[in-house]
Amino acid sequence: MREDRSPILELQGITKSFGGVEALRGVDFALSPGEIHGLVGENGAGKSTLMKIIAGVHTEFSGRFLIDGQETHFRSARDAHAAGIAMVHQELSVAPDLTVAENVFLGNQPTNALGLVQWRRMAREAGEQLARFGIDVDPMSRLGDLPIGLQQLIEIARVLFSGARIVILDEPTSALSPPEVERLFATLRRLREQGTAIVFISHFIEDILRVSDTVTVFRNGRKVAETASAATSKGALIEAMIGRGGEALEHSYSDDLMLPRPADGSVILKVDQLSLARSLKDVSFEARAGEVLGIYGFMGCGQQELSRILFGKLKPDGGTLAVEGRARTFASTAAARRAGVALVPESRRAMLFHQEPVYKNISISILDRISSLLLKPTQERDIAQRQVEQLQIRPPVVGLDLGMLSGGNQQKVALAKWLTYPPKLLVLCEPTRGMDVGAKNDVINIIRDLRAKGLAIIVLSTEPETVLSLADRILVLKRGAVVREFKNEPVSKDRLLEAA
Amino acid sequence: MSSETALAAGQRARGLAPFLRSQMRNIAPFLTLIFLSGFFALASPSFATLDNLGNILTQVSVTGIIAVGLTFVILCAEIDLSVASIANVTGIAVAYFTLQESYVNIPNIPLPGAAAFLLAILLCAALGLVNALGLTVIGIPSFIMTLAMMQIAAGISALLVRGQIAYKVPDMITTLGSGSIGGIPWIVIVAAIMLLGGHLVLTYTRFGRYVYMVGGNREAAEYSGLNVKLILGSVMVISAVCSGIGGMLGVAHFGSAQQNEFDTYLLDSIAAVVVGGTSLFGGRGGIGNTIVGLFVLGVLNNGLDHVNIDSFLKILIRGLILLAALIINVYAQRLREKAAE
Numbered sequence A: 001m002r003e004d005r006s007p008i009l010e011l012q013g014i015t016k017s018f019g020g021v022e023a024l025r026g027v028d029f030a031l032s033p034g035e036i037h038g039l040v041g042e043n044g045a046g047k048s049t050l051m052k053i054i055a056g057v058h059t060e061f062s063g064r065f066l067i068d069g070q071e072t073h074f075r076s077a078r079d080a081h082a083a084g085i086a087m088v089h090q091e092l093s094v095a096p097d098l099t100v101a102e103n104v105f106l107g108n109q110p111t112n113a114l115g116l117v118q119w120r121r122m123a124r125e126a127g128e129q130l131a132r133f134g135i136d137v138d139p140m141s142r143l144g145d146l147p148i149g150l151q152q153l154i155e156i157a158r159v160l161f162s163g164a165r166i167v168i169l170d171e172p173t174s175a176l177s178p179p180e181v182e183r184l185f186a187t188l189r190r191l192r193e194q195g196t197a198i199v200f201i202s203h204f205i206e207d208i209l210r211v212s213d214t215v216t217v218f219r220n221g222r223k224v225a226e227t228a229s230a231a232t233s234k235g236a237l238i239e240a241m242i243g244r245g246g247e248a249l250e251h252s253y254s255d256d257l258m259l260p261r262p263a264d265g266s267v268i269l270k271v272d273q274l275s276l277a278r279s280l281k282d283v284s285f286e287a288r289a290g291e292v293l294g295i296y297g298f299m300g301c302g303q304q305e306l307s308r309i310l311f312g313k314l315k316p317d318g319g320t321l322a323v324e325g326r327a328r329t330f331a332s333t334a335a336a337r338r339a340g341v342a343l344v345p346e347s348r349r350a351m352l353f354h355q356e357p358v359y360k361n362i363s364i365s366i367l368d369r370i371s372s373l374l375l376k377p378t379q380e381r382d383i384a385q386r387q388v389e390q391l392q393i394r395p396p397v398v399g400l401d402l403g404m405l406s407g408g409n410q411q412k413v414a415l416a417k418w419l420t421y422p423p424k425l426l427v428l429c430e431p432t433r434g435m436d437v438g439a440k441n442d443v444i445n446i447i448r449d450l451r452a453k454g455l456a457i458i459v460l461s462t463e464p465e466t467v468l469s470l471a472d473r474i475l476v477l478k479r480g481a482v483v484r485e486f487k488n489e490p491v492s493k494d495r496l497l498e499a500a
Numbered sequence B: 001m002s003s004e005t006a007l008a009a010g011q012r013a014r015g016l017a018p019f020l021r022s023q024m025r026n027i028a029p030f031l032t033l034i035f036l037s038g039f040f041a042l043a044s045p046s047f048a049t050l051d052n053l054g055n056i057l058t059q060v061s062v063t064g065i066i067a068v069g070l071t072f073v074i075l076c077a078e079i080d081l082s083v084a085s086i087a088n089v090t091g092i093a094v095a096y097f098t099l100q101e102s103y104v105n106i107p108n109i110p111l112p113g114a115a116a117f118l119l120a121i122l123l124c125a126a127l128g129l130v131n132a133l134g135l136t137v138i139g140i141p142s143f144i145m146t147l148a149m150m151q152i153a154a155g156i157s158a159l160l161v162r163g164q165i166a167y168k169v170p171d172m173i174t175t176l177g178s179g180s181i182g183g184i185p186w187i188v189i190v191a192a193i194m195l196l197g198g199h200l201v202l203t204y205t206r207f208g209r210y211v212y213m214v215g216g217n218r219e220a221a222e223y224s225g226l227n228v229k230l231i232l233g234s235v236m237v238i239s240a241v242c243s244g245i246g247g248m249l250g251v252a253h254f255g256s257a258q259q260n261e262f263d264t265y266l267l268d269s270i271a272a273v274v275v276g277g278t279s280l281f282g283g284r285g286g287i288g289n290t291i292v293g294l295f296v297l298g299v300l301n302n303g304l305d306h307v308n309i310d311s312f313l314k315i316l317i318r319g320l321i322l323l324a325a326l327i328i329n330v331y332a333q334r335l336r337e338k339a340a341e
């Protein structure tokens, strides 16, 4: 806490509504230079909305907005940028078709006297900047071809080194593995020393407590608490977030956890010697009915490719894949779906239709089950309504465009797509990414229900907590190879990290 | 459900301006149509008559039939540049399989009318299938693939007629192309039925939903387990068959089948779809938009004849109107994205 400095940013009585829904009600918020300000709250609490107001994305709201004590009104994100505010959005906002270097310099490429872009200089400087942040990547490669975690890192690096005085990070760590998170925190601390004001949103409350000076808690569009991090605890924060005792809601998984005896359900998936170019090497394993198989590894360990192969999106170079004893080579994702395989990829954007209503997003993968030729909209809405209620998606309105939901609620919709007619094998990449503590618990319970129904479930994650909270058996993937299997034995976060 | 109605009301209550902004792609073409109609009605007494309405309808019929299939393609965020060529070759093919007058100097193969019709349909479907395979199996962008097909179909046309003109097509097609019933030209009825059919398929069938979803976000469609290639392939075939039907009726309507007869229809049909407000980025729009687009084009072409304007200037004016529509199309997409923020 640095009370001595006057705030650079001060918001008073901010109210913002989308149509009839109030996303923010009378919120006060202040930010001082050299401060890391943590922001927590349930999905849909209004965190991103407030940050988008600061970053000039939402321009219509009521309340006072002061920068350096001066009342200001941004008319666009450009204005905010000019005032020294930069933001990493929860939804990646990179340009996938441009090169890494172009993304790093987005909007201010170095040019020569003739106004031509100096490619070589741009590539070199981009490479240097990223290297300082520990990212080793060819600056001239197309950004969209990189794994999503790396894209996120590049986006973060761009914002951190943009020279902004106010940096906003909306769930920046959701796609990162522990070493990258450490690097990010080190950079944040360095920026703090230089006087940058930083807002950090996360559902990982331990991270928030570790890195931030002040924590603000949101609930239902209101600010319900603001304290010094040193003066609060995880339990207290969770309680403030959800309005009831939260002690039991989240484990820290630092102690050993006993994995159960392997299930004896029938083998649903058998993968043998799967390999793919530089990504996977001779991966073999089985997944059984009534079992959650966790696959853990750092970013880029081959998880993403593995999940794509299981769903027929990528073709392996070698090896075989059998579903319920039948050897399969999926020609398309449609073939995989018909064979009883379902996938929720780690990127929401990749599986949701932002301009379509929630119910169409939920029904799209089961339309052929409920209608042959003609659509049955009433039935579609009913099915969607049930899923929305079961998963407690907020707001519970199936006719709303998906883009109007908060990030965590969108993630729930992505899961809801597969739940009406459960597949035989459900492959989940980062299933709880971006979810608040309560929602995470809901999802954990849903996955356990599905397991009880006899599904084979594979959970792939770069977060040890996700795998530990769900899996009955854990494989550790390292540089495309399975290096360790944990089963019927004690396991903890440290043991996992050590194996990876 | 009270929360739902409250929210729906809320969405509306967000204010008229944002609502209008999000509906820009539907409203702008409609305003254009009203403006053009009003302008020509004032400028020429012969424009706003029932007779002339009939003219306009007849004039846009062939374009309308072709535009039905093209709407599917553009909704999927693809393009079909071979529509006019395929229309042309199908019209020529149906004449090629029909007995011509003795003075027509084409070494053709006369068959019964039904067989001629069937072969012509098979031909356009086959060409559409080639487009589909090129796009989905080989992975050639539709812009390039159909550009090649444009040339291929023109080549087949040339080989069939060898610079000559054929005049006769099967009786049924002659009737549909140039006959009328109760004062209404058959060709208008066929166009109306096909537009209606296209609308019903897009709005009420599973396939129609898939078309919108694939156009809206192709990656998400794939991750939802849709057979995206099958859907893309299907729309290419649908487009070719609609073009083929348009071509056969067109030949009957003009009373002749010859090379390069349909050249203007490529631009016209794309313009009808896009001017109507169907998004070039896919996923937004539909047959309703295409119908408005057809009327805008029809009124413009017909109206310019009524006001006695330099016929060379006409071409330029059409181009400018098309440019304006494209600007609105792209702009509307941006406004929508902004409204969804």
Ligand SMILES: Nc1ncnc2c1ncn2[C@@H]1O[C@H](COP(=O)(O)OP(=O)(O)OP(=O)(O)O)[C@@H](O)[C@H]1O
Pocket (backbone or CB within 6 Å): A018, A021, A022, A023, A041, A042, A043, A044, A045, A046, A047, A048, A049, A050, A090, A394, A395, A403, A404, A405, A406, A407, A408, A409, A434, A436, B340, B341
């Ligand atoms: N563009 C929009 N249109 C309509 N409603 C919106 C829009 N954006 C957000 N909302 C609503 O405002 C509320 C707050 O959303 P916000 O994105 O700020 O939540 P959040 O705290 O960031 O949640 P999460 O942890 O899930 O990201 C939610 O109820 C959401 O549905």
Ligand SMILES: [Mg+2]
Pocket (backbone or CB within 6 Å): A047, A048, A049, A090, A170, A406, A407, A408
């Ligand atoms: Mg958010």
